[in-house]
Amino acid sequence: MDALLEEMLAAPPLAHSTSRAPLIRLDRVTKSFSEGGRERAVLRDVSAEFARGEFVVLLGKSGSGKSTLLNLISAIDTPTSGEISIDGTAIHRLTERERTLFRREKIGFVFQFYNLVATLTVFENLLLPLELNGRTAPADRAHAQELLDLVGLGDRGGAFPDKLSGGEQQRIAVARALVHDPQLVLADEPTGNLDDETGAQVLALLDQLTRRAGKNLVMVTHSREVVGMADRVLSIKEGRLVEEAF
Numbered sequence: 001m002d003a004l005l006e007e008m009l010a011a012p013p014l015a016h017s018t019s020r021a022p023l024i025r026l027d028r029v030t031k032s033f034s035e036g037g038r039e040r041a042v043l044r045d046v047s048a049e050f051a052r053g054e055f056v057v058l059l060g061k062s063g064s065g066k067s068t069l070l071n072l073i074s075a076i077d078t079p080t081s082g083e084i085s086i087d088g089t090a091i092h093r094l095t096e097r098e099r100t101l102f103r104r105e106k107i108g109f110v111f112q113f114y115n116l117v118a119t120l121t122v123f124e125n126l127l128l129p130l131e132l133n134g135r136t137a138p139a140d141r142a143h144a145q146e147l148l149d150l151v152g153l154g155d156r157g158g159a160f161p162d163k164l165s166g167g168e169q170q171r172i173a174v175a176r177a178l179v180h181d182p183q184l185v186l187a188d189e190p191t192g193n194l195d196d197e198t199g200a201q202v203l204a205l206l207d208q209l210t211r212r213a214g215k216n217l218v219m220v221t222h223s224r225e226v227v228g229m230a231d232r233v234l235s236i237k238e239g240r241l242v243e244e245a246f
Contacts, residue, residue, distance in 0.1 A: 025048075027047055027083040028082040028083070029046045029082035029084060030079060041239055043072075044239035044240060046241045054231045055207065056217070056231065058070075059233060059244065070218070073184075076099075106182055107184050107186060108129075108182040111173065111187075112192045114170055116172060116176075118160065120160075122156050122160070144175075153171060167195075167199075170191075178209055182215070185210050187218070187221075189222070203226060206219075
């Protein structure tokens with residue numbers, strides 16, 4: 001595994017062009033919630049563009065709106081006002097079913113607590129996004145096995161998640177997020193539940209498997225190590241999105 005990581009880290013990420021239309025565009029996005037009969041704005045008039053192939057880190061204190069912003073970008077939720085475009089699709093205009101289908105095809109998720117299905121084997125967990133998209137051909141299964149090999153767990157496909165370490169489960173979660181070849185990967189504190197060494201290994205995999213393929217990665221994290229690897233760092237402060245210099 002260490003040799004694999006060294007090889008991946010040695011390969012430079014694909015250069016991304018800012019001359020093309022951005023993958024993600026937020027235009028004056030506001031998100032409010034009703035609390036005790038009053039409206040509370042978590043995000044206020046947020047505008048931003050993420051170029052194709054960017055790795056963007058999102059910072060902010062607890063309750064600042066980081067998860068809210070991820071939910072909006074992923075089409076899990078809709079803005080109170082404003083517009084959100086992902087790869088040219090105005091997702092704020094989609095129906096709930098259309099948003100579900102959009103997520104299945106276009107977006108991969110990596111969570112802090114893995115979210116693997118305990119009753120499915122490692123390989124079955126990996127196949128799940130493909131099956132949801134109706135991709136069950138032998139070539140799709142072969143692709144899933146190749147990705148399992150790439151994250152260093154090619155011989156653990158028949159195991160159940162509870163037989164894996166935390167780091168191994170998170171590597172499977174990374175593979176699952178990428179198996180259907182999404183352009184956008186969203187990660188919410190993906191190393192927060194791991195020790196430093198294992199977290200660094202998972203981060204290296206996630207960074208290189210997205211950048212080498214020219215994908216976008218948006219990550220919520222408190223890790224300063226992650227901040228140093230990102231193309232851009234954004235913070236949410238008092239409902240506004242602020243670009244940080246590191």
